[in-house]
Each structure stands twice: as C-alpha cells, then as structure tokens.
Amino acid sequence: MSTIKDVAKKANVSIATVSRVINGLGGVKPDTEKRILKAIKEMNYLPNHLARSMVKKRTDTIGVIVPDITNPFFPEVIKGIEVSARKHGFTTFLANSNESVAEESRILHVLRKRRVDGLIVTTSNELESPLLQFESDEIPIVLLDRDIEGSSYDAVIIDNVGGAYAAVKHLITEGHSQIGLIAGPSSVTPGRDRTKGYLKALKDFGIQVNPDYIREGDFKEESGYRLGSELLSMPSPPTAIFSCNNLMTLGLLKYIQDQGLRLKEDVTVIGFDDLDIANFIKPPLTVVSRPMRYMGEVAANLLIDRINGLESTEPRKIVLVPQLLVREP
Amino acid sequence: MSTIKDVAKKANVSIATVSRVINGLGGVKPDTEKRILKAIKEMNYLPNHLARSMVKKRTDTIGVIVPDITNPFFPEVIKGIEVSARKHGFTTFLANSNESVAEESRILHVLRKRRVDGLIVTTSNELESPLLQFESDEIPIVLLDRDIEGSSYDAVIIDNVGGAYAAVKHLITEGHSQIGLIAGPSSVTPGRDRTKGYLKALKDFGIQVNPDYIREGDFKEESGYRLGSELLSMPSPPTAIFSCNNLMTLGLLKYIQDQGLRLKEDVTVIGFDDLDIANFIKPPLTVVSRPMRYMGEVAANLLIDRINGLESTEPRKIVLVPQLLVREP
DNA sequence: TTGTAAGCGTTATCAC
DNA sequence: GTGATAACGCTTACAA
Numbered sequence: 001m002s003t004i005k006d007v008a009k010k011a012n013v014s015i016a017t018v019s020r021v022i023n024g025l026g027g028v029k030p031d032t033e034k035r036i037l038k039a040i041k042e043m044n045y046l047p048n049h050l051a052r053s054m055v056k057k058r059t060d061t062i063g064v065i066v067p068d069i070t071n072p073f074f075p076e077v078i079k080g081i082e083v084s085a086r087k088h089g090f091t092t093f094l095a096n097s098n099e100s101v102a103e104e105s106r107i108l109h110v111l112r113k114r115r116v117d118g119l120i121v122t123t124s125n126e127l128e129s130p131l132l133q134f135e136s137d138e139i140p141i142v143l144l145d146r147d148i149e150g151s152s153y154d155a156v157i158i159d160n161v162g163g164a165y166a167a168v169k170h171l172i173t174e175g176h177s178q179i180g181l182i183a184g185p186s187s188v189t190p191g192r193d194r195t196k197g198y199l200k201a202l203k204d205f206g207i208q209v210n211p212d213y214i215r216e217g218d219f220k221e222e223s224g225y226r227l228g229s230e231l232l233s234m235p236s237p238p239t240a241i242f243s244c245n246n247l248m249t250l251g252l253l254k255y256i257q258d259q260g261l262r263l264k265e266d267v268t269v270i271g272f273d274d275l276d277i278a279n280f281i282k283p284p285l286t287v288v289s290r291p292m293r294y295m296g297e298v299a300a301n302l303l304i305d306r307i308n309g310l311e312s313t314e315p316r317k318i319v320l321v322p323q324l325l326v327r328e329p
Numbered sequence: 330m331s332t333i334k335d336v337a338k339k340a341n342v343s344i345a346t347v348s349r350v351i352n353g354l355g356g357v358k359p360d361t362e363k364r365i366l367k368a369i370k371e372m373n374y375l376p377n378h379l380a381r382s383m384v385k386k387r388t389d390t391i392g393v394i395v396p397d398i399t400n401p402f403f404p405e406v407i408k409g410i411e412v413s414a415r416k417h418g419f420t421t422f423l424a425n426s427n428e429s430v431a432e433e434s435r436i437l438h439v440l441r442k443r444r445v446d447g448l449i450v451t452t453s454n455e456l457e458s459p460l461l462q463f464e465s466d467e468i469p470i471v472l473l474d475r476d477i478e479g480s481s482y483d484a485v486i487i488d489n490v491g492g493a494y495a496a497v498k499h500l501i502t503e504g505h506s507q508i509g510l511i512a513g514p515s516s517v518t519p520g521r522d523r524t525k526g527y528l529k530a531l532k533d534f535g536i537q538v539n540p541d542y543i544r545e546g547d548f549k550e551e552s553g554y555r556l557g558s559e560l561l562s563m564p565s566p567p568t569a570i571f572s573c574n575n576l577m578t579l580g581l582l583k584y585i586q587d588q589g590l591r592l593k594e595d596v597t598v599i600g601f602d603d604l605d606i607a608n609f610i611k612p613p614l615t616v617v618s619r620p621m622r623y624m625g626e627v628a629a630n631l632l633i634d635r636i637n638g639l640e641s642t643e644p645r646k647i648v649l650v651p652q653l654l655v656r657e658p
Numbered sequence: 659t660t661g662t663a664a665g666c667g668t669t670a671t672c673a674c
Numbered sequence: 675g676t677g678a679t680a681a682c683g684c685t686t687a688c689a690a
Contacts, residue, residue: 380667
C-alpha cells in the first residue's frame with residue numbers, strides 16, 4: 001500500500017504539498033496539483049485515516065451500542081443515525097450488547113481505545129450502567145430510548161408514560177376493566193414509564209389495580225409468551241392485555257394463537273411498538289408507534305453538536321411523542 | 330486523556346517497559362509491574378488503539394457491508410459475525426449500502442482508508458460490484474450470500490437452486506401447475522439461482538413455463554406487493570406463487586390480505602426465508618429457511634483465516650443447505 | 659507556492 | 675530487566 005511519501009516522490013514534491021491537495025487546502029499551483037493527482041491515481045493511493053486521526057486527535061467516528069440488533073426497532077434507528085452521521089462526515093462503529101451489562105462494558109472499553117469521537121447508546125441497564133463510571137466530560141454521549149435518571153448525558157427518548165396511557169385508556173374506553181400488563185424490565189426507563197402510564201390510566205378511570213395482572217418481562221419474545229400464558233391461565237384472567245414492546249407482543253400473540261384463543265373475543269391486545277404482523281392478524285392489532293428513524297437522526301445530531309464543540313450547557317433531553325395507531329376495522 | 334508517556338513518568342520507568350506490561354510480554358520485575366499497573370489504574374489510562382494499529386500495520390477490525398439492515402435476515406447474520414469476530418479479538422465496522430452500488434462503493438472507500446484488515450460483504454450488484462475493481466490480493470474479502478461469479482473471493486452462500494426447487498416441487502406435489510414466481514433481481518446470485526430452481530422444478534415435472542408468470546422484484550416489500558397484484562390480476566392467474574425472499578413475501582401477503590383473498594383456497598404461497606408472520610396467518614406459511622447466524626460465523630471464520638495469513642489456496646466457496654419448513658397444519 | 663521538521667502515541671530493535 | 679530511539683503515515687506551523 002502506497003503512502004503519501006511515495007506519491008510525493010513520484011510527483012516530485014514534498015509530502016506537505018501532497019497533503020495540501022488531498023485536503024483541498026488550496027494554495028497549490030494548478031500544474032503541481034495536476035501532477036500530484038495523477039500520481040495519486042496511478043499509485044492507487046488511499047490516505048491512511050489512522051495516521052490522520054492521530055495527529056488531528058479526532059477519528060470522525062461515532063460508536064453506537066444497541067441492546068438487541070434483532071429487534072426491528074433498532075435497525076430503523078440505526079438507519080437514521082447513519083443518514084445523519086454520513087451527512088456530517090462520520091462513520092459509525094455499531095455494536096450489540098445483547099442486553100448484557102458486561103458486554104456493554106466490554107464494548108465501551110473497545111470503542112474508547114479506538115478513540116471514537118462520541119457515543120450513542122441504549123444502555124442495557126440504567127441502574128448499573130457502565131456509563132455511570134464515566135467522567136461525564138471525557139467524551140460526548142447521547143442516550144437513546146433509555147435515559148439514565150440524574151445523568152448529565154443528552155438523551156432522545158419517547159413519552160412512554162403518555163404512550164402507555166393512551167393505549168390503556170383506549171382499552172378502558174372499549175369497556176375493559178380487567179387489563180393485564182406485560183411490563184418491560186424495571187431496570188430501564190421505557191420499562192418503568194410504560195408501567196407508570198398503565199397505572200395512571202387505571203387510576204384516572206377509577207379502576208382498581210390488580211397486582212396479579214402485572215408481570216415483568218425482559219423485552220424478548222420468550223417472556224411475552226410465558227407471561228401471556230401466566231396471565232391467561234389465571235382463574236379470572238384479564239380481558240385485555242397491554243404488552244410493553246414489539247417482541248413481547250409477538251410472543252404473546254403466539255401464545256394466544258397456540259391456545260386457539262380468538263383476539264378480541266377472548267382477549268384484546270395492544271402493543272407498544274408496531275409489528276409486521278399487526279396488519280395480518282384478525283382483527284388487526286392496535287399499537288403505539290413511534291418515529292424510529294427520526295429518533296436516530298436526532299440522536300446523531302445532538303451528538304455531533306457536542307463533538308463539534310457545543311459546550312456544556314444543560315443536558316438536553318429530547319422527548320418525542322408516540323402515536324396510538326388504532327387499527328380496529 | 331493520558332498517554333503511555335504519562336504512565337511511564339508516574340511509574341518512573343521508560344515507555345518501553347510500560348508497553349511490555351500492557352501487552353503482557355513478560356520480562357518485567359514483579360515490583361516494577363505492580364508500580365506500572367497502579368499508575369495505569371490511577372490515571373485511568375487507556376492505550377490508544379490507533380497508534381498501536383499504525384505500527385503493527387493491523388487494526389484488528391473487519392468491515393461488514395450489508396445491503397439492507399432492516400431485512401431481518403441480516404441482523405441475524407451480523408450477530409453470527411460478531412460472535413466469531415469477538416472470539417478472535419476483532420471489532421467490526423458495520424455499514425448499510427441500501428442495495429446501492431454507489432453507496433457500497435463509498436463505504437468501501439471509507440473502510441479501506443481506515444485500514445480494516447478484511448471485509449465481509451453482501452454486494453448490492455454482482456455484475457457491477459465495486460469489488461470487481463479491486464486487486465484481489467489487496468485485502469482479504471469474503472462474500473456473503475451473494476457470490477460474484479468468476480471472482481477469486483471466498484464466499485459463503487446457500488444452495489439457492491436446491492431450496493427453490495424444493496419449494497416449487499412441494500407446490501407441484503400439492504397439485505399446482507400454474508405457479509407464479511416473484512423473482513429476485515437477476516443482478517445477484519440468489520436472485521438468479523432461485524429462478525433457476527423454479528425453472529428446473531417445472532421442467533422436471535413436465536410443466537410448461539409461462540413467461541407471464543415470472544416477475545422480477547428487488548427483494549423489497551413494495552415489489553412483492555406490486556408483483557403480487559400483477560400476477561393475481563391476470564385473466565388466468567397462477568394458483569400458487571413462490572416468492573423469492575422474506576420481504577417480497579410480506580408484500581405479497583399484504584396484497585392478498587388487502588384484496589380479501591384467502592390463502593390456500595384462492596392462492597397458495599411459499600416464500601424463501603422465514604418470516605415472523607409465517608406462524609400467524611391461516612394456514613401457516615411454508616417457507617425455505619436457512620441457518621442465518623451460522624452463515625455469519627462461517628464467513629467471519631473464513632475471513633479471519635485469511636487475515637491470519639492463510640495463503641492463496643483456491644477461493645473457498647462454502648455452500649450451506651437450506652431447509653423446507655412445511656407448515657401445513 | 660513549496661519545503662522542513664516537529665509532533666501524534668504506540669511497538670520493536672537494539673544496546674546497556 | 676530496562677531504556678533509547680527509530681519507525682508507522684499523516685498534519686501543521688514555520689521558513690524559505
């Protein structure tokens with residue numbers, strides 16, 4: 001692989017001049033420039049970004065850590081991040097923590113050794129997040145979807161309380177009063193807040209909370225299936241269930257299907273986050289949906305702001321609003 | 330951010346000695362080592378991987394280019410790649426080309442500037458792939474899912490002909506002879522080969538090919554919907570359709586649903602690649618399925634072999650076998 | 659308009 | 675055991 005030195009030699013100039021044309025700094029005689037460009041092409045020269053990063057103390061890279069890349073929510077978010085990153089000349093390091101704190105910690109370590117300019121992370125566990133051990137000023141970080149309470153990081157989140165409230169209110173309006181909850185893990189905001197929204201709706205409409213109707217899952221499909229089974233096997237099962245994320249909803253629907261139960265007639269379901277299958281099942285599924293790609297773009301923009309020197313004003317917490325997608329026929 | 334120099338100063342040794350303990354090279358007095366370790370911890374020192382990469386001429390990074398990260402096939406593959414990469418001490422740069430040759434080319438450029446040690450790529454278009462312009466010896470490359478015919482790159486692919494053949498044969502066995510095809514783009518092997526399998530099955534069972542029954546899509550949902558509509562609006566529509574990937578199948582099913590058609594009774598469908606919804610629709614969907622995560626692992630292993638100096642034996646083409654998942658009740 | 663040379667933070671090769 | 679020091683391939687004053 002040829003270097004700037006080789007190019008310089010071939011074009012009969014100094015490496016400084018080559019550097020000038022590579023970076024389009026101007027102040028180079030057109031003639032020389034042409035010669036250099038020709039040499040570059042002929043040698044198939046590609047600047048070494050590592051070397052550049054070393055002297056500039058900047059890698060033009062942002063690290064992205066998501067907890068579950070197979071949850072369709074994240075690929076959409078990632079797309080948004082990439083669009084925005086690319087627009088500003090950044091490349092992304094994407095990693096998957098698998099909802100594991102240990103893994104998240106390992107990834108963080110790797111990315112910092114590689115001197116990413118900033119991080120976008122959906123932490124696996126707010127309460128024991130590896131991010132807590134950071135000097136917050138070390139490197140810009142934007143939290144995505146899951147805030148860390150009391151942290152000074154920027155964050156892009158959703159009004160989970162509001163979204164859940166709307167969903168449960170909808171169920172109540174339809175006449176349900178025995179409403180089960182397949183909750184997310186209480187270790188992360190979306191888990192906690194969606195439960196809050198559920199409780200608030202019940203309270204506002206004067207429905208007594210039945211603790212047996214509340215089951216905590218882990219945002220994965222299996223837990224939706226299992227908790228659905230628990231809820232629906234109760235002596236007096238709920239007539240409706242609000243499931244707190246797409247994957248758990250999927251599990252729940254599978255259970256319902258396996259048992260030969262009928263949606264709506266036997267049990268009504270509403271889920272947080274849209275699903276491919278929502279349109280296929282009969283009746284179609286009403287869900288709380290949110291602007292995934294946009295969340296990614298916003299997160300990237302916040303981060304790039306910081307990287308480009310926006311100094312420590314207050315942490316910015318951007319709260320986006322989800323939408324109830326009513327699909328009753 | 331502290332450097333090896335700072336640590337050396339604090340521990341009262343030379344940077345060479347610090348480097349020794351960082352890299353566990355031994356030959357350092359236990360006493361000195363302890364002092365150095367202490368300094369490292371106190372200063373929160375993190376080795377600069379960029380600097381290391383420069384002198385070692387190796388980044389321990391592999392670039393991964395996929396054409397559509399929102400196609401659930403790829404996140405699974407990526408997971409496999411990551412597992413294997415991590416096991417061998419590599420980090421991955423993941424990028425999404427969006428089925429665009431131009432974008433793929435751009436990404437390739439970026440990744441090469443960053444001196445990734447190797448690449449795993451699912452090219453957006455075999456015939457005009459940017460990979461074709463490479464000196465094949467420049468950097469190890471493993472093709473995933475989409476081979477480039479005549480190339481000398483290693484590849485991990487699926488027996489697409491066989492998978493498609495099994496699917497169509499299944500339809501024929503069930504009594505269909507008017508079988509439509511929603512094909513993949515002919516610019517990539519999976520597209521072409523699945524069509525080949527379709528044609529072979531028809532031929533083997535003595536069914537005449539109706540060119541009007543063959544429509545080429547782009548592996549995206551919208552094309553499945555559109556082509557489904559075209560096929561099913563024909564004066565004499567097919568009684569069964571084989572759809573060549575998950576997303577197009579999804580689109581096709583949506584069309585069928587929108588039109589109020591009944592699966593099996595009005596039209597039978599088989600898809601290549603499994604789908605979440607396959608188990609939900611009635612009757613459940615039979616599909617051709619394949620070991621996604623394993624494909625990723627194998628690809629990463631092939632690549633790492635090369636990176637670690639496996640010299641140019643023949644290109645290795647690994648062909649994995651898909652499975653027909655019959656879901657008739 | 660162009661060149662010289664001092665870094666950037668490591669690893670690796672010699673000496674001592 | 676340990677320390678100097680020359681790379682690695684760039685950018686960027688500062689000179690010329």
